[in-house]
Amino acid sequence: MNKKAQVQFMEMIxxxxxxxxxxxxxxxxxxxxxxxxxxxxxxxxTEIDAIILTDSVASMAELTHDTGVINSIKIxxxxxxxxxxxxxxxxxxxxxxxxxxxxxKPEGDVxxxxxxxxxxxxxxxxxxxxxxNNKCKSFTIYDAxxxxxxxxIRQNPVSVYYxxxxxxxxxxxxxxxxxxx
Amino acid sequence: xxxxxVSIFVFTIMFTLIAGAIILMFFFxxxxxxxxxxxxxxxxxxxxVLDKNLASFALSPNSEKTIEFSEDISIDVDCSNxxxxxxxxxxxxxxxxxxxxxxxxxxxxxxxxxxxxxYPFKIDNLYFLADSNTKFTLDSSSQIGIYFTxxxxxxxxxxxxxxxxxxxxxxxxxxxxxxxxxxxxxxxxLEGANxxxxxxxxxxxxxxxxxxxxxxxxxxxxxxxxxxxxxxxxTQGLAKQRIDSLIxxxxxxxxxxxxxxxxxxxYNEISVQLRSLSQGDISAARDIxxxxxxxxxxxxxxxxxxxxxxxxxx
Numbered sequence: 001m002n003k004k005a006q007v008q009f010m011e012m013i014x015x016x017x018x019x020x021x022x023x024x025x026x027x028x029x030x031x032x033x034x035x036x037x038x039x040x041x042x043x044x045x046t047e048i049d050a051i052i053l054t055d056s057v058a059s060m061a062e063l064t065h066d067t068g069v070i071n072s073i074k075i076x077x078x079x080x081x082x083x084x085x086x087x088x089x090x091x092x093x094x095x096x097x098x099x100x101x102x103x104x105k106p107e108g109d110v111x112x113x114x115x116x117x118x119x120x121x122x123x124x125x126x127x128x129x130x131x132x133n134n135k136c137k138s139f140t141i142y143d144a145x146x147x148x149x150x151x152x153i154r155q156n157p158v159s160v161y162y163x164x165x166x167x168x169x170x171x172x173x174x175x176x177x178x179x180x181x
Numbered sequence: 182x183x184x185x186x187v188s189i190f191v192f193t194i195m196f197t198l199i200a201g202a203i204i205l206m207f208f209f210x211x212x213x214x215x216x217x218x219x220x221x222x223x224x225x226x227x228x229x230v231l232d233k234n235l236a237s238f239a240l241s242p243n244s245e246k247t248i249e250f251s252e253d254i255s256i257d258v259d260c261s262n263x264x265x266x267x268x269x270x271x272x273x274x275x276x277x278x279x280x281x282x283x284x285x286x287x288x289x290x291x292x293x294x295x296x297x298x299x300y301p302f303k304i305d306n307l308y309f310l311a312d313s314n315t316k317f318t319l320d321s322s323s324q325i326g327i328y329f330t331x332x333x334x335x336x337x338x339x340x341x342x343x344x345x346x347x348x349x350x351x352x353x354x355x356x357x358x359x360x361x362x363x364x365x366x367x368x369x370x371l372e373g374a375n376x377x378x379x380x381x382x383x384x385x386x387x388x389x390x391x392x393x394x395x396x397x398x399x400x401x402x403x404x405x406x407x408x409x410x411x412x413x414x415x416t417q418g419l420a421k422q423r424i425d426s427l428i429x430x431x432x433x434x435x436x437x438x439x440x441x442x443x444x445x446x447x448y449n450e451i452s453v454q455l456r457s458l459s460q461g462d463i464s465a466a467r468d469i470x471x472x473x474x475x476x477x478x479x480x481x482x483x484x485x486x487x488x489x490x491x492x493x494x495x
Contacts, residue, residue, distance in 0.1 A: 012193060016196070019200055023200075023203065023204065023207070026204075026207060027207070030207075030211055034214065034218070037218070038218075041222055045225065045229065048229045048233055049229075051233055051236070051237075052229075052232055052233050052236040053236075055233075055236040055237050055239060055240065056236050056239065056277075058240060059236075059239040059240045059306065061302070061303045061304055061305055061423075061427055062426065062427065062430045064303070065485075065486055066486050067240055067241065067242060068240050073434055073437050073438070074430060074434055076433070076434075076437060077429075077430045077431075077433035077434045077437070078430060080433055081426070081429055081430065081433075084426065086277070086422055086426055089275070089277060090277050127437060163438065163482035164438075164441075164482065166482065
């Protein structure tokens with residue numbers, strides 16, 4: 001092989017190399033754009049899902065006293081059955097739903113329906129000790145506990161009814177979603 | 182040397198062809214993936230738009246509206262294995278909403294109506310959907326027909342360009358129309374002790390023993406499903422599950438209210454009747470309503486506030 005041929009061969013190898021690099025970069029760009037697009041759409045769909053859930057919770061017969069008014073006693077009843085398949089499907093496997101009472105402020109700061117990891121929950125204790133004495137600041141309605149990071153994605157003001165005293169308070173319904181990263 | 186030059190040239194041509202083909206395939210796949218992805222996203226968006234719109238007007242016990250889409254849709258609301266799915270093409274989403282629709286939803290907009298289902302307390306909202314190709318014709322030749330026709334939104338009856346039709350008889354009829362694009366529903370004893378519904382299948386009414394009707398809202402559910410299999414799938418599946426869930430919730434809630442001594446008798450009566458209702462005793466609904474109404478006259482909180490229509494609460 002003379003020198004000219006060697007130079008031509010080297011040129012060709014160089015062109016080949018550049019071409020391979022360009023194709024490789026193309027693949028990287030392609031998949032990163034596709035992944036980013038999927039992620040954005042996923043987030044948008046999660047947001048729409050949360051909007052649907054917020055509206056659905058606010059009109060759920062298990063919780064409401066009247067249109068858009070949540071009956072606080074019914075929350076205790078619902079939490080007793082929250083492990084039923086229907087509610088798992090209804091709320092989704094990555095959601096957390098909390099009702100926080102904001103006005104007038106309760107005398108305590110207890111989450112009266114929070115369930116520990118072993119799913120132990122004493123309705124009577126919380127109801128008689130905290131609820132009757134106006135110490136319930138919040139009520140965990142549903143908690144999938146399915147991820148390591150929880151992000152609140154939506155909150156809605158609601159009216160909360162207390163049947164035993166025939167009182168109405170203002171609360172905020174908070175919808176969170178668990179993420180794994 | 183000449184030979185070597187030729188072989189390199191041939192090799193270069195071959196390489197260029199292969200590399201060109203790979204690049205072409207890459208961009209072709211890229212384009213087709215983007216198109217597929219776009220289609221899937223649009224389809225999912227259509228389903229979510231429908232679901233979101235239905236959720237947003239569930240707060241109202243009786244509301245109707247037109248749901249608009251960004252493009253033409255072809256959505257099926259299908260009940261199979263007692264679960265309800267919103268389906269368009271290959272995409273589907275399970276929904277926990279009690280949706281009734283007589284035909285596939287086509288076009289750029291859908292007419293929607295929601296009605297609270299109370300029996301005697303609110304069980305859930307029922308959702309009724311139809312596109313602009315569907316017309317409902319209600320026979321209002323009887324008093325009961327006039328009553329239900331007056332409650333039926335006009336947007337479903339005043340359709341001028343309909344190709345599909347649902348004919349409704351509030352009293353047994355002997356000569357209903359038969360055509361592939363017409364579905365026929367007939368109610369039996371709507372004002373009697375055992376109100377029921379039958380659906381036209383071929384030349385016969387089906388089922389032979391009418392399906393019991395639980396409350397006014399269920400009359401409209403039967404009209405909008407217009408098909409025994411769909412109606413039965415929803416009422417025996419998700420609707421039954423909803424009744425059972427609510428009975429459990431109210432049974433539980435009573436124990437928290439029992440401390441109010443003035444209402445003990447009524448709470449206990451409701452508790453007994455809830456058990457009867459869970460076993461399918463329709464008459465228990467009336468007793469629950471009466472006991473709950475009695476509680477409103479005491480200082481004790483009633484179990485539920487819902488206002489129930491008097492009709493069909495036998």
